[in-house]
Amino acid sequence: MTKAIDFRYECKIIVINEKQIMKIVNIFVALFCLTACSLSNGLKDRLILKPQSILIDPDKVKDFIDLTPLLRDSVEIIPLETKDECLLSEIERIEFYKDRIFVLDRTRKGVYMFDQSGRFIGKIGCQGSGPGEFTSVGFFCVTGDSVLISDQHQSKWVAYNLQDKRTTEFSCGEFTYLNGFLMGRNLYLVSNYNKSQSDRFNLYKFDLSTRKIEEALIPFEEKMDKYSTTAFTIYASQYQDTAFLIYPFNDTIYEVSSKGAQPFYTIDFTQRNLPDDIEPINNSFRLAVAKGNFVKGLSYMQMSGNYILGRYADKGYFRYLSVDRSTLKSTVGNSFVVRDLGYLPVTSFYTIGDALVSVYSASALMQMLDVILSPDSPIKEKYRTKFESLKQITNCEGNPVLLKFQFESAE
Numbered sequence: 159m160t161k162a163i164d165f166r167y168e169c170k171i172i173v174i175n176e177k178q179i180m181k182i183v184n185i186f187v188a189l190f191c192l193t194a195c196s197l198s199n200g201l202k203d204r205l206i207l208k209p210q211s212i213l214i215d216p217d218k219v220k221d222f223i224d225l226t227p228l229l230r231d232s233v234e235i236i237p238l239e240t241k242d243e244c245l246l247s248e249i250e251r252i253e254f255y256k257d258r259i260f261v262l263d264r265t266r267k268g269v270y271m272f273d274q275s276g277r278f279i280g281k282i283g284c285q286g287s288g289p290g291e292f293t294s295v296g297f298f299c300v301t302g303d304s305v306l307i308s309d310q311h312q313s314k315w316v317a318y319n320l321q322d323k324r325t326t327e328f329s330c331g332e333f334t335y336l337n338g339f340l341m342g343r344n345l346y347l348v349s350n351y352n353k354s355q356s357d358r359f360n361l362y363k364f365d366l367s368t369r370k371i372e373e374a375l376i377p378f379e380e381k382m383d384k385y386s387t388t389a390f391t392i393y394a395s396q397y398q399d400t401a402f403l404i405y406p407f408n409d410t411i412y413e414v415s416s417k418g419a420q421p422f423y424t425i426d427f428t429q430r431n432l433p434d435d436i437e438p439i440n441n442s443f444r445l446a447v448a449k450g451n452f453v454k455g456l457s458y459m460q461m462s463g464n465y466i467l468g469r470y471a472d473k474g475y476f477r478y479l480s481v482d483r484s485t486l487k488s489t490v491g492n493s494f495v496v497r498d499l500g501y502l503p504v505t506s507f508y509t510i511g512d513a514l515v516s517v518y519s520a521s522a523l524m525q526m527l528d529v530i531l532s533p534d535s536p537i538k539e540k541y542r543t544k545f546e547s548l549k550q551i552t553n554c555e556g557n558p559v560l561l562k563f564q565f566e567s568a569e
Contacts, residue, residue, distance in 0.1 A: 209410060209421040212481055214488050215428045216453050216472055223480050223491035226498050228465060229514065230564045233499070233541065235548055238557040239278040240520075244270050246557050249517050250391060254510050255300040259560075262298055269298050269307060276560070283307060283318045283325065290325030292316050299340040301366070306345070308338065330364050331355075331371055334386075337393040339401050343367050346414060348393045348403065351378055351386040358382070360405060361412075361419060375419040376403075376412060387439050395461040395509060402461045404468075407438055409455050411466075423466075423486075427453050448474075460509040464567045467494070467507065467514075496563075499545075500530025500537035514563040520556040524549070 236259070238246070247265035254260075258279070259272040269282040282298075282305050284291055296308035305318045317326045333354035335347035345364040359374035388406040394414075395402050402422065403412040413422035432452045437443055447454065451473055459468035466481035480489045494504040503526070506517040518526070527549050530537050537545070552559065 209424045210486060211424050211426050212466075212486050212488055213426050213428065214479065214490060216430055216477070216490070218490060219477060220489065220491040222493045222495045222501070223478055223489055224497045224501075225480075225494055225504060225514075225563075226496055228480070228566055229496065230566050231498070231538075232564065233544075234562040235544055236274070236276045236560040236562060237548065237552060238272055238276045238560065240553065240556040241278055244278045244281065244557065246270065249506075249558055251297060252508050252510070252515060252517070252560075253298075253300055254513075254515075258300075260298070260300060260305065262295060264295055267293075267295055269295060269305060283316055287312065290316060290318075290327065296335075297337055299338065299345070301340055301343075306340075308335075310335075328369050330362075333362070335362065336389055339394045339396050341396075341399060341401065341414075341416065344372070346394075346401065350389050350393075350405065351382045351384075353383060361403070361414065375414070384437065384439050390457060392458065395459055397461050397463055397509070397511065402459065404456050404459050406457075407432065407455060411456075411459065425456055460507065462509045462512050462514070462565050464512075464565060467509065497536060498538045499541055500532075500535040502526060502530055502561075512565045512567075514565060516561045516563070518559045518561070520552055520559060521554040523559050524552060524554050527552075 238244075238261070245266070246261065246263045248263060249261045250264050251262035252259065257274055259274065259276070260282075261270050261272070262268075263270065267285055271279045271282060273279060285293065287293055292307055292309035292312070294309055294311045296310040298305055298307045300306075303320045305320065307316045307318065309316060313332065314327050314329050317328070319325070330345070330347060333349065334352035335349050337348040339346050339348075343366045345366055347362045347364055349360045349362065351358075351360065357374070358378050358380065359376060360378055361375040362371050363373040363375065364370070365372045385405075385407055390404070390406060393403055393405065399415060401414040403414060403419075409425045410421045411423040411425070412419055430451050430453050432447070432454050433450075436446050436452075446452070453470060453472050456468050456470050456479070459466060464483050466479070466483060468479045469476045470479065471477070475492065478491050478494050480491075480494075481487070494507070495501045496504060504514075504516045508515045508517075527545055529535065531542060531545060531549070535542075548559070
């Protein structure tokens with residue numbers, strides 16, 4: 159696996175005498191006392207000298223991981239309203255903002271807005287190549303009363319004001335970015351081993367006030383250029399004022415905050431790691447991976463305050479990963495399920511703060527309901543009633559249904 163650059167440390171053996179040991183101990187104690195007085199007790203102010211290791215044994219795989227112990231005993235069911243003007247193909251991003259739900263459908267080339275109950279409010283902006291229009295939607299984010307939409311085909315951003323419906327445009331520069339996230343007045347643009355005019359960086363901090371790139375972060379070496387052909391749908395997961403990033407063929411999870419970017423976790427498989435000398439851009443790579451049963455690292459990750467949920471590919475199948483952030487204990491399974499909902503599978507999911515949102519197409523959910531509502535299903539009675547009501551109003555050709563949970567440890 160490709161490790162985080164310049165963050166591994168060498169150990170050297172030094173022969174010292176007893177007096178030297180006591181001197182070093184006294185200096186260490188003094189420094190520790192000074193440091194303890196100056197550092198905040200908050201999580202945001204701690205110094206990470208070395209990434210924390212999350213150890214995974216790829217050969218210890220459970221049939222499923224039950225998320226029930228992680229979640230509060232409640233669920234909010236949100237069927238998105240189905241109308242001709244808001245028929246969705248596939249949801250690729252969700253954002254809950256104030257009393258609104260925003261969803262991205264790249265196939266339909268639009269951002270759609272619903273209220274918290276799922277009632278359709280409107281589509282954001284319009285398609286076209288003129289001023290204030292977009293030909294494609296790379297991704298979007300919401301700030302204040304505006305929705306910012308990335309049009310990568312026209313190398314511009316469209317800012318759509320939700321109050322007066324006016325639009326403005328701006329550019330973030332001539333470089334490749336595939337994903338992004340917003341923190342305060344800064345827009346962070348996620349690249350993917352793409353070389354730019356400012357050398358090789360995987361993250362750019364764009365100030366929305368000055369409309370300029372203020373900082374380039376997470377440098378990478380020239381040998382990583384070849385990895386730019388392999389991309390993820392989602393790179394970033396946000397939790398409050400911190401974001402976490404993953405990149406293809408990299409075992410490192412990066413933390414991004416107002417203080418900068420740093421490697422925060424490493425994903426360390428106990429065996430079958432991807433060798434460094436395999437080229438990840440041709441058919442022989444796929445054959446080598448299959449022959450060696452190698453594990454390529456995370457392909458999707460979402461973060462809450464206390465848990466990491468993600469997945470990776472192994473032997474042609476997705477493996478689902480749950481990590482307790484307090485202990486770094488990991489569990490791997492062939493699927494996520496919620497036992498209290500009749501072992502309902504959770505495959506398409508997002509974390510939003512301390513909430514877990516699972517997305518289901520109407521057709522797939524209707525098939526699942528036939529199973530989880532069967533007489534011998536372990537579904538709790540209060541949820542059986544809710545899902546029976548949902549089944550009565552759901553059409554197989556309708557829009558997706560969202561299930562919103564709260565993590566148990568959320569305050």
